[in-house]
Amino acid sequence: METPTVPIPISYVSGRYLLFSIDAVTYLRREHHICGVLIGTLPQIPQQNVFLGLPLELMPEEARLLVDKGVACIVDETKAHDGMKSLLEEDRRQYLRELDSQGLEASRKLSDRKGQQREQVLKKLDEKAKAKAIKALENEGEADTPASPSPSASVLDEERPSSKASSRTPVHTLAMGVTPPTSYPPLAQPTSSQHLPPPNVPLSYPLFAHLSSRGYFLSPGLRFGCQYVAYPGDPLRFHAHFLCVSAEWDENIDLMAIVNGGRLGTGVKKGFLLGGPEKSRTEAETEAERVESVRTFSIEWAGMPPCHAVSGSNIWSAHFKPGESFGDETFMTIESSSMQIEFTLLSWSPAANAGKMSMSMKERRIALSKWSVKLWAYSGHSRNSTMKSGIGKSHS
Amino acid sequence: MEDKDEDAVRGTSVEPTQVETDLSDETQDFRLLSHLNLYARNADQGHPLQANANTHIRSSLTDTSSPGLPKRGEKDFEPNPTEHQADVLSKSRQAMHDALAHPRLHNLNSRVIAYYAPDGPAPPPGIDIEDPARFGYKGVGVNVHPDSCVYVPNPKGQYFKTTGQSDRWNRVWLLPEEALFLIERGSLDIRWPIEMTAAPDDESPEELSIPMSLQAAYACFMGRAGLTLERYTVYTGLKRTGYALARAPGWDDSAQVEGLKDQSQECASQRPLKRGAGLAGILEQIFSWAQDPLSTRSTAAGPVVGCGMHRSYNNIYRQLAMIPWYDPSLAIERDPLDTCPPFRVVFHAYRPSTPIKKSAWPAPDFRIAVVNTRETASIPTLAQLGALLESTPLDPPSGEKMKRLVYMRLRHGYRNVVMAVVDQGIVSYLRISDAAFGKEKLHETQSASMGNKRNGNFRGKKR
Numbered sequence: 001m002e003t004p005t006v007p008i009p010i011s012y013v014s015g016r017y018l019l020f021s022i023d024a025v026t027y028l029r030r031e032h033h034i035c036g037v038l039i040g041t042l043p044q045i046p047q048q049n050v051f052l053g054l055p056l057e058l059m060p061e062e063a064r065l066l067v068d069k070g071v072a073c074i075v076d077e078t079k080a081h082d083g084m085k086s087l088l089e090e091d092r093r094q095y096l097r098e099l100d101s102q103g104l105e106a107s108r109k110l111s112d113r114k115g116q117q118r119e120q121v122l123k124k125l126d127e128k129a130k131a132k133a134i135k136a137l138e139n140e141g142e143a144d145t146p147a148s149p150s151p152s153a154s155v156l157d158e159e160r161p162s163s164k165a166s167s168r169t170p171v172h173t174l175a176m177g178v179t180p181p182t183s184y185p186p187l188a189q190p191t192s193s194q195h196l197p198p199p200n201v202p203l204s205y206p207l208f209a210h211l212s213s214r215g216y217f218l219s220p221g222l223r224f225g226c227q228y229v230a231y232p233g234d235p236l237r238f239h240a241h242f243l244c245v246s247a248e249w250d251e252n253i254d255l256m257a258i259v260n261g262g263r264l265g266t267g268v269k270k271g272f273l274l275g276g277p278e279k280s281r282t283e284a285e286t287e288a289e290r291v292e293s294v295r296t297f298s299i300e301w302a303g304m305p306p307c308h309a310v311s312g313s314n315i316w317s318a319h320f321k322p323g324e325s326f327g328d329e330t331f332m333t334i335e336s337s338s339m340q341i342e343f344t345l346l347s348w349s350p351a352a353n354a355g356k357m358s359m360s361m362k363e364r365r366i367a368l369s370k371w372s373v374k375l376w377a378y379s380g381h382s383r384n385s386t387m388k389s390g391i392g393k394s395h396s
Numbered sequence: 397m398e399d400k401d402e403d404a405v406r407g408t409s410v411e412p413t414q415v416e417t418d419l420s421d422e423t424q425d426f427r428l429l430s431h432l433n434l435y436a437r438n439a440d441q442g443h444p445l446q447a448n449a450n451t452h453i454r455s456s457l458t459d460t461s462s463p464g465l466p467k468r469g470e471k472d473f474e475p476n477p478t479e480h481q482a483d484v485l486s487k488s489r490q491a492m493h494d495a496l497a498h499p500r501l502h503n504l505n506s507r508v509i510a511y512y513a514p515d516g517p518a519p520p521p522g523i524d525i526e527d528p529a530r531f532g533y534k535g536v537g538v539n540v541h542p543d544s545c546v547y548v549p550n551p552k553g554q555y556f557k558t559t560g561q562s563d564r565w566n567r568v569w570l571l572p573e574e575a576l577f578l579i580e581r582g583s584l585d586i587r588w589p590i591e592m593t594a595a596p597d598d599e600s601p602e603e604l605s606i607p608m609s610l611q612a613a614y615a616c617f618m619g620r621a622g623l624t625l626e627r628y629t630v631y632t633g634l635k636r637t638g639y640a641l642a643r644a645p646g647w648d649d650s651a652q653v654e655g656l657k658d659q660s661q662e663c664a665s666q667r668p669l670k671r672g673a674g675l676a677g678i679l680e681q682i683f684s685w686a687q688d689p690l691s692t693r694s695t696a697a698g699p700v701v702g703c704g705m706h707r708s709y710n711n712i713y714r715q716l717a718m719i720p721w722y723d724p725s726l727a728i729e730r731d732p733l734d735t736c737p738p739f740r741v742v743f744h745a746y747r748p749s750t751p752i753k754k755s756a757w758p759a760p761d762f763r764i765a766v767v768n769t770r771e772t773a774s775i776p777t778l779a780q781l782g783a784l785l786e787s788t789p790l791d792p793p794s795g796e797k798m799k800r801l802v803y804m805r806l807r808h809g810y811r812n813v814v815m816a817v818v819d820q821g822i823v824s825y826l827r828i829s830d831a832a833f834g835k836e837k838l839h840e841t842q843s844a845s846m847g848n849k850r851n852g853n854f855r856g857k858k859r
Binding site: 011013014015016018020022025026029030036037038039040041042043044046047048049051053054055057059060077078080081084087092095096099102103106107110174175176177178179180181182183184186202219220221222223232233234236237238239241 | 426471472473474475481484485488489492493495496497498499500501502503504507577579580581582583585586588606607608609610611612614615616618619623624625629632633636637638769770817819820821822824
């Protein structure tokens with residue numbers, strides 16, 4: 001695993017962001033928690049969909065995050081490959097020589113491996129034959145069966161010398177053909193003036209960047225009916241914890257969407273996380289400013305309390321009760337004329353800072369119109385100070 | 397050795413236990429793949445004697461008596477600061493690195509070389525065709541698709557049974573997705589066109605043709621003639637599991653039905669449906685029924701069922717059936733181009749068992765539309781979905797099992813289409829079918845052959 005030179009070029013191909021270099025993929029995963037989605041076929045086992053290989057497809061959010069961090073740059077790959085036309089004779093020959101030596105090395109390794117495997121298999125056969133022979137001998141001792149020992153003995157005699165001879169003969173000496181994963185070399189890395197501008201990102205980018213800055217690994221969420229799936233560690237080793245959906249601060253959220261998300265999350269043992277920046281795109285000058293103002297809520301399904309009627313009201317109303325036994329959890333109850341749904345609104349913060357939050361949450365109210373919820377917060381403090389003492393900033 | 401592993405993997409796809417657990421659900425444990433790796437950096441690699449003792453995983457996998465896909469690895473709930481966890485993680489990452497770093501090699505005996513043709517199909521250099529129009533595109537061959545961009549001068553091997561089309565000089569022309577898939581799986585060695593990279597004064601240009609890298613192949617083929625990454629992801633996903641695929645007539649998003657060109661920008665599904673029998677027509681029926689006094693004449697004044705002798709419940713039910721229902725078998729078939737992209741069939745998929753003749757593709761087993769979640773954020777409207785379904789041929793439930801089981805019939809429907817929804821490389825397949833609840837009269841459950849004669853009970857009254 002070599003560390004690639006930064007900025008890492010991200011290939012922009014037909015409107016999508018791809019990575020072809022294995023070192024870049026490993027590095028970004030290890031150091032920047034960017035996983036992407038592998039979409040290629042693994043040449044060693046091509047007929048299955050369980051393990052996939054390069055290229056790695058990056059979400060525009062991922063590419064943008066890396067560019068903003070200065071770790072990566074965007075390269076228009078189609079344009080870059082026009083450079084093949086102006087390749088120098090010298091470079092071409094050198095490149096072909098290099099491929100040739102790679103092919104030679106591969107074929108040498110392959111033949112080594114084949115030899116090893118053959119030896120192993122033959123050794124096993126040997127052992128089996130020996131065991132058989134011993135067994136046969138024992139059998140012979142007990143019951144006088146003359147037929148069995150002779151074939152096994154002949155196997156022992158014939159197999160051994162031939163196996164030793166064949167395992168030492170080299171199988172391949174010619175170089176194999178190689179399809180390299182990337183085109184650099186023979187192409188020269190594009191200069192910074194040829195880089196494309198940072199990718200356009202959807203409105204959900206601040207939530208993505210916020211969670212990523214908190215150390216979460218994020219992957220596309222269609223599988224779980226959300227926008228992003230958040231993993232606490234590398235998805236190779238850990239289960240996802242949150243199903244994330246982003247919303248603008250003033251955006252009306254369908255109450256059914258919250259209920260659906262909550263139920264879905266509970267069904268797959270994950271929390272439903274709703275979040276977004278307080279500042280809209282018109283209020284903030286840069287995306288980075290929006291990322292700063294992100295606040296997140298996670299919703300857990302608490303159960304179905306008995307129905308009880310609230311007469312004369314078709315307005316959903318909700319209120320917080322400070323949750324004592326749950327640390328910084330707070331209950332939210334939504335009532336309507338005929339039914340009551342209760343779920344937990346969990347202020348989301350890094351585990352280390354749990355418990356700091358309950359005070360400010362106590363004063364918050366949530367008003368819900370009939371079928372759409374507008375999350376808005378007001379408290380004794382100004383909005384800014386709430387934000388500072390609130391969930392989004394508790395990390396510092 | 398690679399072939400052997402491939403076979404082993406293929407063999408298990410029919411095993412029932414493997415099918416039940418959806419392995420692709422989460423990220424896989426690449427450590428379970430290390431046995432396949434040529435370049436695995438294990439210290440014990442060089443010493444077969446130790447290899448067996450050290451890694452039980454590998455020994456269990458190399459054991460040919462239990463071939464199969466490695467199962468999903470165990471995962472932890474959340475990170476903790478133990479060294480054990482860090483160790484396992486770094487091993488997993490190393491294994492993933494090794495698996496992905498595996499080179500695409502071409503054995504000299506079996507390698508297939510192809511050439512990239514940036515300008516599309518063309519006859520071999522030096523050959524002039526007198527009457528090009530007679531032999532399809534540019535006189536190359538009637539079957540060769542104009543969007544093809546890679547040719548294989550000397551096709552051999554199993555891969556060309558269902559991919560590519562041969563021209564008049566026995567070269568096989570590949571579409572961009574076909575070529576890209578073959579180079580990606582390491583089965584094709586595509587070269588840059590000689591005239592593009594070699595200087596003209598070279599003595600042996602054949603030897604100096606430069607192999608295309610995977611990256612170059614993506615850069616050149618992706619976006620070519622309507623090939624999006626989403627369509628390609630669906631294509632490879634299905635190819636890897638053994639399906640054969642062909643482009644459907646609706647491949648080109650901008651293509652429209654001849655007669656509709658004047659209303660060019662207006663999408664088919666946005667035009668009001670006046671046909672009556674379509675999915676949307678049912679609403680019209682309800683309204684017209686409610687307004688038309690004639691249809692309710694007999695029941696306007698009295699009870700729905702009416703007075704008199706009632707000898708069977710079936711008659712009563714039949715008289716009670718006054719809600720119009722949609723009969724998909726009567727819907728008029730649409731032209732595949734009379735739909736609204738992306739809700740349009742772009743791939744025809746064939747099961748591995750379906751015999752395929754490349755020059756005349758049979759009727760497809762599945763019709764697939766590809767939708768990108770980032771471009772199409774909402775689910776299709778009823779009109780879009782109706783148009784999509786009506787563009788597929790009638791496929792009524794048939795067979796002994798369908799006749800017997802009413803829910804199977806409902807699930808199968810009368811028309812069906814597969815929608816592949818792609819979210820940044822992750823594909824979900826949805827099968828959408830046109831169920832006919834009105835055709836299933838539950839009050840006549842005893843026989844399965846009730847179908848047609850009672851089909852238009854209400855309808856008959858109305859017309």
